[in-house]
Each structure stands twice: as structure tokens, then as C-alpha cells.
Amino acid sequence: MSRSAGVPLFYLSLLLLGLLFISPIGFMLAGSLKPDARVLVEAGDWRVFWPAGLSLDNYLDVFARVDFVRYLLNSLFINGMIVGVGLLVNSLAGYAFARLQWRGRELLFGLVLAVMIIPLEAIAVPLFYMVSLAGWRDTYLVQILPFIANAFSIYLFYTYFIGMPRELEEAARIDGAGPLRTFFTIIVPNAKPVFASVAILTFLTQWGAFLWPLMVTSSEAVRPLPLAIATFHSLPPLQWGDIFAFGVMMVAPILVVFLLFQRWFVRGVVATGIKG
Amino acid sequence: MTMLTKSTPNQKRRGLTAVFMSAPALLGLLLFVAVPFLLAVALGFTNLRLGSPLPLEWLGFEQYRRIFADPSFSRALLNNLLFAFTVVPLQTVLALLLALLLNRSLGGIAFFRTLFFMPVVFPLSLVAVVWVLIFAPGPNGMMNSFLELVSFGAWTPRDFLHDPQLALPAIMLTSIWQGTGFQMVIILAGLQAIPAELYEAAAIDGARRWRQFWHVTLPQLRNTLIFVVLVTTILAFRLFDQVQIMTQGGPHDATTTVMFEAVQAAFARQQVARGAAMTVVLFLVVLLISWLQRRVARQEREVL
Numbered sequence: 001m002s003r004s005a006g007v008p009l010f011y012l013s014l015l016l017l018g019l020l021f022i023s024p025i026g027f028m029l030a031g032s033l034k035p036d037a038r039v040l041v042e043a044g045d046w047r048v049f050w051p052a053g054l055s056l057d058n059y060l061d062v063f064a065r066v067d068f069v070r071y072l073l074n075s076l077f078i079n080g081m082i083v084g085v086g087l088l089v090n091s092l093a094g095y096a097f098a099r100l101q102w103r104g105r106e107l108l109f110g111l112v113l114a115v116m117i118i119p120l121e122a123i124a125v126p127l128f129y130m131v132s133l134a135g136w137r138d139t140y141l142v143q144i145l146p147f148i149a150n151a152f153s154i155y156l157f158y159t160y161f162i163g164m165p166r167e168l169e170e171a172a173r174i175d176g177a178g179p180l181r182t183f184f185t186i187i188v189p190n191a192k193p194v195f196a197s198v199a200i201l202t203f204l205t206q207w208g209a210f211l212w213p214l215m216v217t218s219s220e221a222v223r224p225l226p227l228a229i230a231t232f233h234s235l236p237p238l239q240w241g242d243i244f245a246f247g248v249m250m251v252a253p254i255l256v257v258f259l260l261f262q263r264w265f266v267r268g269v270v271a272t273g274i275k276g
Numbered sequence: 277m278t279m280l281t282k283s284t285p286n287q288k289r290r291g292l293t294a295v296f297m298s299a300p301a302l303l304g305l306l307l308f309v310a311v312p313f314l315l316a317v318a319l320g321f322t323n324l325r326l327g328s329p330l331p332l333e334w335l336g337f338e339q340y341r342r343i344f345a346d347p348s349f350s351r352a353l354l355n356n357l358l359f360a361f362t363v364v365p366l367q368t369v370l371a372l373l374l375a376l377l378l379n380r381s382l383g384g385i386a387f388f389r390t391l392f393f394m395p396v397v398f399p400l401s402l403v404a405v406v407w408v409l410i411f412a413p414g415p416n417g418m419m420n421s422f423l424e425l426v427s428f429g430a431w432t433p434r435d436f437l438h439d440p441q442l443a444l445p446a447i448m449l450t451s452i453w454q455g456t457g458f459q460m461v462i463i464l465a466g467l468q469a470i471p472a473e474l475y476e477a478a479a480i481d482g483a484r485r486w487r488q489f490w491h492v493t494l495p496q497l498r499n500t501l502i503f504v505v506l507v508t509t510i511l512a513f514r515l516f517d518q519v520q521i522m523t524q525g526g527p528h529d530a531t532t533t534v535m536f537e538a539v540q541a542a543f544a545r546q547q548v549a550r551g552a553a554m555t556v557v558l559f560l561v562v563l564l565i566s567w568l569q570r571r572v573a574r575q576e577r578e579v580l
Contacts, residue, residue, distance in 0.1 A: 043409070229399075
């Protein structure tokens with residue numbers, strides 16, 4: 001097959017595959033903009049992707065039926081805290097493991113690596129029992145605190161810091177700077193890529209958190225979006241237009257952030273698979 | 277590491293600072309990962325039940341004997357296995373195919389990469405809700421009419437999520453849609469890390485594209501693929517969100533999973549010990565998969 005014939009064919013197959021791939025998103029977007037009754041009726045033909053009427057009624061309906069803004073703020077606050085405090089705590093630990101000499105370092109780092117393999121699911125039941133005893137159920141705290149320290153983040157910071165040239169730190173050390181000051185004035189400004197990768201990776205994995213909020217929250221006041229849409233989905237009357245409108249509003253902020261910082265998203269994901 | 281025999285006060289202070297710097301993270305991991313993990317193991321040997329009048333008792337392996345005698349739990353394990361053995365190969369091949377297609381510098385390629393990666397930023401719960409409607413029963417359902425279209429009318433509409441044969445495949449498809457982009461991006465990075473000289477050498481040797489793929493691409497991609505397979509397999513055993521939202525484990529346990537059973541036991545029935553034992557089984561499976569991965573990868577390059 002000659003090159004010239006191959007290229008259009010290549011684009012055509014890519015386009016078909018791409019359309020197939022985003023059809024659920026098109027379905028959701030179109031459905032959110034048309035009258036409820038037509039979402040189901042028109043799901044069987046080409047009109048499934050046609051936003052008949054282009055009405056924002058479904059969006060207004062969502063605000064009338066549930067406190068969407070509240071869920072959004074809950075999600076933003078919980079994730080902001082996990083990412084923000086997590087970056088600080090885990091990078092400090094990563095630096096201590098990568099660059100400082102202290103008793104117990106090797107043993108503790110081994111334990112951090114071992115802990116990395118334990119998924120949340122494997123500890124969810126006893127963790128739930130613990131936070132129940134502590135009286136933390138149905139709070140922001142219980143959705144934030146357990147996820148701040150993260151073994152994988154520590155590992156990513158560690159591998160990045162260990163690859164940085166030592167000269168910068170030596171200079172600071174000769175100037176009499178302690179490890180903390182060296183970290184904040186020399187290391188952090190020179191390690192922006194790893195901070196961005198860890199931030200995005202943490203955000204991506206936590207933003208969709210469902211199991212844990214389902215277990216520990218019972219009131220609307222502290223519920224995050226992923227749980228809220230599942231609840232909204234089962235809230236009568238079943239109105240698919242409203243559900244889709246909820247979905248679009250839920251994913252729009254992260255989609256915008258994703259499109260703006262796509263390079264960093266990809267880098268964050270790749271960081272999981274490639275050392276350093 | 278060689279510890280200095282004589283440490284100066286300055287070194288001592290630096291050591292203290294190091295402990296101070298790592299303390300918050302280590303404390304967090306201890307309190308919220310290590311302790312609950314040990315507690316899960318310990319609880320699995322007891323009869324703990326919230327609000328139960330029975331005294332706390334040490335049961336040994338009784339709890340494990342019970343869960344493996346429970347047909348729902350066996351079904352759950354089987355479903356996780358089926359899910360892993362179907363989703364992992366399908367999703368990996370699809371992701372590899374997409375990555376190969378998108379690993380060239382033609383105009384518009386960046387657009388397509390974005391497009392295939394997009395589902396990854398969708399929370400699973402939202403994905404599950406949207407796919408509930410895609411799998412709507414009757415001829416008007418999107419999936420039903422799509423299958424009717426591509427089969428030239430041979431497909432008769434089914435109620436996917438209430439059909440014992442189709443419910444699990446429906447969840448599989450939903451998961452593949454959301455997860456492929458993640459794998460694709462990692463494989464793409466792996467492809468781009470392959471030195472161009474290897475292809476040039478192969479081309480000089482007269483290797484055709486297909487042979488280049490077998491003799492250069494695949495061996496070079498080995499560790500990346502192993503990693504991607506490992507992560508997807510572990511995810512398959514953690515399966516919960518889609519089941520909770522789309523089928524509630526039904527119909528007749530057709531889509532139940534280990535995690536779904538554990539949550540049912542611990543929350544719906546307050547059987548904390550039983551739920552803990554189930555999650556210990558889940559952990560052992562994850563451990564086994566990671567161990568296998570390390571054996572297969574063997575090389576010093578660390579993944580996870």
C-alpha cells in the first residue's frame with residue numbers, strides 16, 4: 001500500500017474510532033440540553049446526539065432539586081486539601097529519604113514501599129471502624145485526613161529528588177542553610193515538574209472517590225460530587241435530562257483544567273509507569 | 277548507607293530535622309494504612325459485629341471457612357477473575373493499538389490523543405450513570421439500536437443490566453471505555469522512549485513493519501506492558517463503583533464482586549469481621565499479582 005493512499009485511510013479509521021469513543025459524551029451533552037421526555041425516546045437513532053431545543057431547563061432543574069453548588073464546593077475543598085497538604089507532607093518525606101542521613105532511614109523507606117501495595121479497599125472496613133469509634137463520620141476531616149500521607153507520592157518525590165544534582169544543595173549548605181531552608185529555597189523551585197505530576201495524579205485519583213464517601217458520609221452537607229450524582233440518579237422522579245445536566249456540570253471544571261494543562265496530565269499519568 | 281561512628285552535633289541536628297520532616301507523612305501512613313491493615317488481619321480472625329450482644333471471640337480461620345463456603349462470595353471471586361481475564365487483554369490490546377496509531381507526527385494527532393484520553397478524567401460514578409442509560413432496555417436503548425444497526429437488524433433488544441449473561445459484560449465494556457486512555461498514554465510514552473536507531477537498524481536489515489513490531493517494538497515495550505497489565509489487573513480486583521451504581525451485584529449475584537460483598541457484609545449487615553476477612557482475601561490477591569509481575573519483569577527497573 002502506497003503512503004499517499006494510506007494517510008486518508010488512516011484518518012478515516014481514526015475518525016470513526018474517535019467518534020465511537022466519544023459517543024457516550026455526545027449522548028450526555030446532547031441529552032442535557034433537550035427536554036427530558038426526548039432523551040429516552042431519541043436514544044435509538046441519530047437524534048441521540050442532537051440537542052433539540054438547546055434548552056437550559058435541565059440545568060435549572062438540577063439547581064432547583066438539589067444543592068449542586070454545595071456538592072461542588074465540598075469536592076473542591078476536600079480535593080484541594082488532599083492535594084495541597086499532601087504535596088507538602090509527602091515532598092518533605094521524599095526529600096528526607098532521598099537526601100538526608102538519619103538513623104532508621106533505610107528501614108522506614110522499605111516500609112513505605114511495602115505499604116504502597118495496600119489498596120484502600122483492603123483497609124476500608126477496619127478504617128471505617130476506627131473513624132466510627134473516633135466519632136469522625138460525616139465530616140470533611142474523615143474524607144481528607146486518611147488520604148494526605150501517600151506512599152506512592154513519597155516514592156515519586158524520592159525518585160525525582162535523588163536524580164537532582166547535588167551541587168545546588170552543597171552551595172546552600174556551605175552558606176549555613178539547614179535542610180528545611182535548603183528544601184524550600186533550593187529544591188522546591190527546581191522540582192516543579194514532580195510537584196505538578198504528583199498534584200495532578202493525586203487529583204485524578206481522588207476527584208472520583210466514591211467508595212469511601214459512600215461509607216462514611218450520610219448527610220448532604222459534606223458529600224462530594226461523585227457520590228451526589230449516584231444519589232441524584234436514584235432520586236425520583238427519574239429525569240435523564242437532569243441527570244445528564246448534573247453530569248456535564250460535574251465534569252466540566254475538570255475537563256477545562258485538563259484541556260488547559262493537558263501536557264501535565266499526561267506527564268502525571270506517565271509518571272506512574274516510568275521510574276523518575 | 278554507612279553511619280558515621282562519630283556524629284558531630286551539626287550532623288545530629290540535621291538527622292533530627294530529617295526525622296521531623298518525614299514524621300507527618302510517616303505518622304499518616306502508620307495511622308491510616310498500617311494500623312487498619314493489621315486491624316483487618318486481626319479482625320478477620322474474630323466474630324466482631326457492630327451492635328451485637330455476643331462477646332468478642334477469637335475464631336481462628338472460621339471466618340475464612342465461612343466466606344469460602346458462601347456461594348455469593350465464590351461467585352464474587354469468580355466474577356473478579358472473569359473481569360480481569362476479559363478486560364485486561366481487551367483493554368491492553370485496544371490501548372496498544374491506539375498508541376501505535378497515534379505514535380506518529382501527522383497533523384491533528386494531538387487532537388485524537390486528547391479525544392481518547394478524555395474519558396480518564398471522568399469520575400467512574402458519572403461514567404456508570406451515563407452507561408446505565410446507554411444500556412437502557414428496549415429497541416430505543418442506545419446500545420441496543422447500535423447493535424441492531426451493525427448487525428443489520430439481526431440483534432434483538434435485550435435488557436443488559438438485568439440479564440444474567442449480559443450484565444457483567446456490560447460493566448466490563450463501561451470499564452474499558454473509561455480505562456483505555458490511561459493505558460494508551462503510558463504505552464505511548466513507552467513507544468516514544470524506544471531509540472530510533474533500533475528501527476533504523478531493523479530497516480537496514482530489511483525488516484518489514486510487521487517484523488519490526490515483533491522484534492523491536494514489543495520487546496522494547498515489555499516492561500511498560502507488564503506494568504500496564506499489572507495495574508489493570510489490580511483494578512479489576514478492586515471493582516466496586518460500577519457494580520454499586522449499575523447493578524447492585526445483580527441479577528442473582530451475576531455482577532457481584534469481592535469488594536461489593538465486603539461492603540454488603542460490613543455495612544448492610546454490620547458484620548465487620550466478615551467484611552475484614554473478605555478484604556484480606558482481596559489484599560492477598562493483589563499481593564500475588566504484584567509478586568507474579570515482579571517475577572515476570574525480573575529486571576532491575578522498578579515499577580510500583
